[in-house]
Amino acid sequence: MVSKNQIKLIKSLSQKKFRNKHELFVVEGVKSIREFLKSSFSLVSLFTTGASFEVPKELFQNINERELGKISFLTTPQQALAVFQIPEEEMVEIEGLTIILDGIRDPGNLGTIIRLCDWFGIKNLVCSRDTVDCYNPKVVQASMGSLTRVKVSYTDLKELLMKNDKIPVYGAMLDGENLYESTFPETAFIVMGNEANGVSKEIEGLLTNRINIPQFGKRQETESLNVATATAVILSEFRRGHFIEK
Amino acid sequence: MVSKNQIKLIKSLSQKKFRNKHELFVVEGVKSIREFLKSSFSLVSLFTTGASFEVPKELFQNINERELGKISFLTTPQQALAVFQIPEEEMVEIEGLTIILDGIRDPGNLGTIIRLCDWFGIKNLVCSRDTVDCYNPKVVQASMGSLTRVKVSYTDLKELLMKNDKIPVYGAMLDGENLYESTFPETAFIVMGNEANGVSKEIEGLLTNRINIPQFGKRQETESLNVATATAVILSEFRRGHFIEK
Numbered sequence: 232m233v234s235k236n237q238i239k240l241i242k243s244l245s246q247k248k249f250r251n252k253h254e255l256f257v258v259e260g261v262k263s264i265r266e267f268l269k270s271s272f273s274l275v276s277l278f279t280t281g282a283s284f285e286v287p288k289e290l291f292q293n294i295n296e297r298e299l300g301k302i303s304f305l306t307t308p309q310q311a312l313a314v315f316q317i318p319e320e321e322m323v324e325i326e327g328l329t330i331i332l333d334g335i336r337d338p339g340n341l342g343t344i345i346r347l348c349d350w351f352g353i354k355n356l357v358c359s360r361d362t363v364d365c366y367n368p369k370v371v372q373a374s375m376g377s378l379t380r381v382k383v384s385y386t387d388l389k390e391l392l393m394k395n396d397k398i399p400v401y402g403a404m405l406d407g408e409n410l411y412e413s414t415f416p417e418t419a420f421i422v423m424g425n426e427a428n429g430v431s432k433e434i435e436g437l438l439t440n441r442i443n444i445p446q447f448g449k450r451q452e453t454e455s456l457n458v459a460t461a462t463a464v465i466l467s468e469f470r471r472g473h474f475i476e477k
Numbered sequence: 478m479v480s481k482n483q484i485k486l487i488k489s490l491s492q493k494k495f496r497n498k499h500e501l502f503v504v505e506g507v508k509s510i511r512e513f514l515k516s517s518f519s520l521v522s523l524f525t526t527g528a529s530f531e532v533p534k535e536l537f538q539n540i541n542e543r544e545l546g547k548i549s550f551l552t553t554p555q556q557a558l559a560v561f562q563i564p565e566e567e568m569v570e571i572e573g574l575t576i577i578l579d580g581i582r583d584p585g586n587l588g589t590i591i592r593l594c595d596w597f598g599i600k601n602l603v604c605s606r607d608t609v610d611c612y613n614p615k616v617v618q619a620s621m622g623s624l625t626r627v628k629v630s631y632t633d634l635k636e637l638l639m640k641n642d643k644i645p646v647y648g649a650m651l652d653g654e655n656l657y658e659s660t661f662p663e664t665a666f667i668v669m670g671n672e673a674n675g676v677s678k679e680i681e682g683l684l685t686n687r688i689n690i691p692q693f694g695k696r697q698e699t700e701s702l703n704v705a706t707a708t709a710v711i712l713s714e715f716r717r718g719h720f721i722e723k
Contacts (some may be wrong), residue, residue, distance in 0.1 A: 339585065343703055350702055352693030357590075377563055377654040444713075445720045447598030457589055460709035463702075468712040474657040474691045 233278065233298045241302045242316065247364045254317045256366035260309040266376030272315045278302065279311035304368040317366055323355055323384050325395055327418055328469060331388060332358045334425035334436050334459060341365060342373020343459040344423070349377035351466040356383045357391060359431075390436045392420065399439045402430050403461055407441035415469045423462050479524065479544045484568035487548045487560065493610045500563045506555040512622030518561045525557040550614040563612055569601055569630050571641055573664055574715060577634060578604045579680050580671035581584065581704060587611060588619020589705040590669070595623035597712040602629045603637060607675075638666065638683045645685045648676050649707055653687035661715045669708050 243249035244257050255275060258267050261282045268274060268286065277286055283416050299308045323329075330353055335341050341363050342415050363370060365383040374381075390401055401415075402422040422438065424430035430438070444456060444464050456464070489495035490503050501521060504513050507528045514520060514532065523530060524538050525532075526545050545554045569575075576599055588610050593594050594602050609616060611629040620627075638646055648668040668684065670676035677685070690702060690710050702710070 343706060346703060347706055350692055409720055411717045412722065434581075444596075445598055447716055447719065456709075457592060460589060460593055460706060463706040464713040465711040468711060470693055471657045473693065474655055476658065 232293070233294055233302060235391060236303050237276075237396050240418065240472070241312070244314070245368055247305055247367070249316065250364070250366050253374050254411055255314050256317055257304065258313045258315060258371055259305055259311070259368070260372075261311050263376045264311050264313045266379050267313065267315055270320065270379035272379065275314040275316055277311065282310050284311075288389075316372045320384055321382075323357060323382065323391075324384070325355065325398065325418075328466075329355045329357060330462070330466075331400075331422040331434075332356065332362045332429050333388060333422055333450070334359050334432070335362045335423070337426055338363050338367045338369035339373045340368075340426065340457070340459045342370045343412075344462050345370070345374040345381050345383065346377040347382045347459070347463055347466055349374075351470050352475050353466070354382060356381055358383065358385050359386070359434075360385050388422075388434055389437065392434070395420070400437055401440045401477050402432040402435065402438040402464060402467075403439070404430065404435075404441040404443060405455065407443035409466065410442045410444050410468055413440070413442055413468075415472075419469075421465060421469070423458055423465075426458055478547060479538070483522075483721045484547050488623055490560070491550055491614055493613070496563065496610070496612050501560050501617070501618065502563055503550065503614050504561060504617055505551055506550060506618075507557050507616070509575070509617070509622045510557050510559045512625050513559065513561055516625035518625065521560040521562055523557065523559040523574075523599070528556050528636075531559075551618070566630055567628075568633070569603060569628065569632070569637075571601065571644065571664075574712075575600050575601045575603060575666050576712075577637075577666050577677065577680075578602065578608045579634060579668055579676050580605050580633065580674070581608045581669070582590045583672055584609050584613045584615035586672065586705045588616045588621075590708050591616070591620040591627050591629065592623045593709055594627045595703070599712070600628060603626050603633050603634070604629065606631050608695075611716050617659040623667045634668075634680055635683065638680070641666070646683055647686045647688055647711075648723045649711060650676065650681075650684070650687040650689060651660055651701065653689035656690050656711065656714055659686070659688055659714075661718075665715075667706055667710075667711060667715070670696050672704055 245256055250256050257265050274286055274290055276290050278292050280296050280299050302312055330348055389473060398418055398420055399416055400420045422430055422434060490501055496502050504510050520532055520536055522536050524534055524540050529708050548558055576594055644666055645662055645665055646666045668676055668680060688706055
């Protein structure tokens with residue numbers, strides 16, 4: 232049985248203010264939960280309709296599908312739901328490539344970018360304070376466990392960039408230079424801007440390199456690329472040298 | 478006033494069987510609708526809370542926000558909703574690069590891939606019959622007007638590939654060769670597989686080249702890339718030669 236209070240608590244975690252108040256967030260799906268269990272995140276409670284997990288008995292609860300439906304945020308609940316503790320934010324140590332998100336609003340985009348960072352070996356993802364919260368259930372869902380391997384933090388971007396003013400700052404800009412003809416350093420910030428408005432004026436002033444993904448055939452009608460697919464292309468270009476045998 | 482029958486008809490267009498029966502689909506948002514109006518798609522009716530469009534008066538209806546809310550598929554309706562006719566499927570003429578989707582289920586992924594095809598100058602996107610319908614409202618939404626410039630068709634992939642057996646068939650496979658060390662022809666099929674199961678066995682047998690996006694650091698835990706971001710990286714590699722001055 233899931234108690235009414237448990238349902239109420241879990242459901243409240245769709246909202247940032249309650250996640251912050253309780254310092255808790257939700258992970259759904261057997262595969263994702265197993266990744267969080269292997270990581271340094273602390274489990275608070277786990278509900279499943281039959282999957283097996285190696286966790287302390289007092290944190291574990293077998294429930295039926297109807298009950299899972301009551302606590303799940305998914306249209307099609309996925310066998311298991313776990314509540315984990317939100318860890319305290321540590322200081323970011325800047326090393327290698329760091330992705331900077333300037334006002335990303337869509338949870339799916341943030342989740343996909345976290346997954347991309349994981350794939351391309353980016354340890355730090357630093358977000359402006361108006362970027363969507365990484366413990367939002369939709370972000371956790373889209374990141375597919377990658378949130379256990381990429382450190383996501385929220386800070387004042389201007390301060391961060393000014394404090395690290397020896398590191399080049401690349402920004403994806405429509406008027407930037409051809410990505411494919413650029414050369415890239417091992418250590419850099421890469422700024423990706425808001426879905427509708429791009430990089431904010433304040434941060435634009437701190438860019439040292441403006442880059443652009445050229446459009447094939449240069450037709451004018453096409454929209455810009457989605458921010459997550461643009462991040463994929465840019466990270467691939469930054470990393471491709473590592474994958475080519477000299 | 479939107480009539481009850483209009484509401485019922487439009488709402489039914491969220492389902493493929495009713496889209497096929499009526500040969501109609503929905504486009505939302507001023508920007509996307511303008512792109513469809515400029516294209517060869519035929520407008521059937523247009524509802525707006527105040528945006529201006531150059532369309533025949535008899536197809537145009539000013540409505541209020543409450544009415545728009547009743548016909549919209551969006552949580553936040555976007556000023557305008559239009560119904561267009563689904564065009565008859567034409568024969569696909571294979572030329573240049575063709576993306577082949579083998580069982581893509583997520584509407585957001587298909588929409589994003591249509592947008593990528595548009596950006597990277599891919600004219601034809603050919604889908605297996607079990608791929609999500611491109612006139613699904615979520616696909617239209619995610620494709621941001623690119624559906625007016627990319628021809629999406631549904632067919633038996635095996636037949637298509639066997640009929641065009643002189644054209645190389647690239648497939649994104651986990652055991653494929655390093656994407657970044659591969660060279661690519663001007664004319665090719667690129668097969669992207671289902672979100673969970675990858676390329677189907679039947680189509681795998683017809684691949685001539687297996688390619689893989691290598692993972693930075695080769696850790697084993699990470700999930701594969703999302704199919705839309707993998708398509709972004711692969712298309713970028715196929716096209717990058719065009720963007721570099723010789």
